Amino acid sequence: MAFPPPVIATSGPSGPDTPLVVLLHGRGSHEQEILTLGDQLPPLFSYAAVRAPITEGGGFAWFANRGIGRPVESSLRSTMDWFRTWLDEVAPTGRPVALVGFSGGAAFAGGLLLDEPSRYAGAAVLYGTLPFDAGVPTTPSHLSGVPVFVAHGAQDRVIPRDLLDRTWQYLTDESGALTTAREDQVGHGIAPAAVPALASWLTTILPR
Template sequence: MSLALDADAVIWSASEADREGRPLLVLMHGFGSHEGDLFGLAPSLPLEPVIAAVRAPLAAPWPLDGWAWFPRDEQSSPQASDVNAAADAVIDWLDGLSVTPTSVGLMGFSQGGAMVVQLMRRSPERFDYGVVMSGFVTEGEEPGDLTLEESRPPIFWGRGTHDEVIPESAIVRTTDWLPSHSTLSGRIYEGLGHGINQQAAADIRVFIERQLTHDS
C-alpha cells in the first residue's frame, strides 16, 4: 500500500521565505483528528524551529470527521505494512520540500506518537529527536533498530496515569524498548487522561529547547 500526504493541508508557522536556515519540527496528530489540533500548541513551543503540522493520509471512519495514520482496530498493534506506509509518506513529503531544514524533530500524539518512533526506526539518520505524547512503540523489528541502539537519539515520552486509550500491553512494550534505543526523557502525569496538559506542554518546550541548544 502506498500513501501520500496532502501537501496543501500542511499548516506552517512560517512562510517559505522564512524557513531558510532554520530547524523543522513536524507535528503529527492522533486518530480521528486533524492538522490543526497539535498546531494549537505552537504558542507554547520554542520560536526557533519552523513548525509544520501535517494531516494523516487516511480518512477516519464515520462518525469521525478526521484522519488516521493507520486503522483504529490496529490502535496499539498496527500491521507493519500499514504503519510503514504512513511513515514512508511522511518521508516522501520531507524529500519534496523546497527548503531544506537544518535539522528535523518530530512530535506526535497517540497514533502520531507511534509515528514519531516508527519514523525514527525507519530512517534513523534523518531525525534529531522525537516527542511522543500518549503514544507507543509498534511491535516487530525494523532495519533502523540496530542504528538506534548505537546512536540513542533523544526521545521525550509523556503519558497520563488515567490514560485508558492506550492498552497496558503497548505501555509495557514501549517501556521495554525506549531505554535501549534512545536517550529517554520520560514523564508520567498524575491524573492526566489521554491528552496533553499545561505541565506536559512546558516539559516538551524545555526538552525541544535543549535539543536545539545541542544542535547549535
C-alpha cells in the same frame, strides 16, 4: 496505495535553515488541532502540522491498525514513505528536524524514528506507543544516542497498558536513546505541565 498531496498547517519562522518541528496529530484528528501545540513551544523554530493521509471518521489517521496502537505493517510502510517524500522536499538533509506526535501520531513519529534514526534530531512520543511488530526495528541499542522525549498518562485508558509499559521500557533502557521520560497524572491527553518540559527539551536538541 496512492495518497493525496499532504495538507500542511504552519507557524513560526520559515527560513530554509530554521530547525523544523513536525507536529503529528492523533487518530481521528487533524492538523489544525495539533498546530495549537506549536503556539506553546519556542518561537525560534518552524512548525509544520501534517494532516494524516487516511480518512478516519471525521478526521484522519496515520495507518490502518490491528487494534489500538498496533499498526498494520504494510499500511505504516506506505504512509511513512509518503511522509518522507514530503519531508525531503521541505527539509533536505542538513536541516534539523524534530518529530512531535500525540497518540496515533506518537506511534507514527516512533515508526519514522525507528525506521531511520539518523534522519531526525529527536522525537517526542506523547501519550502513545511505539509501533511494535510493525516492520520497524526495535532491537537493543537501535536508538543509541538519539534524543527522545516520552510522556505517558498514569490514568490512560485508551492506549493498552502493556504497550505503554513496553514503550517506556524500550525507550528508557533497551533502545540506548537519550530519553527524557515523564508520567503525568492524566488520562489520554496532553498534561499542561508536559508542555513546558517539551519546550525545554526542544531547545536542548535543536540549534538556536
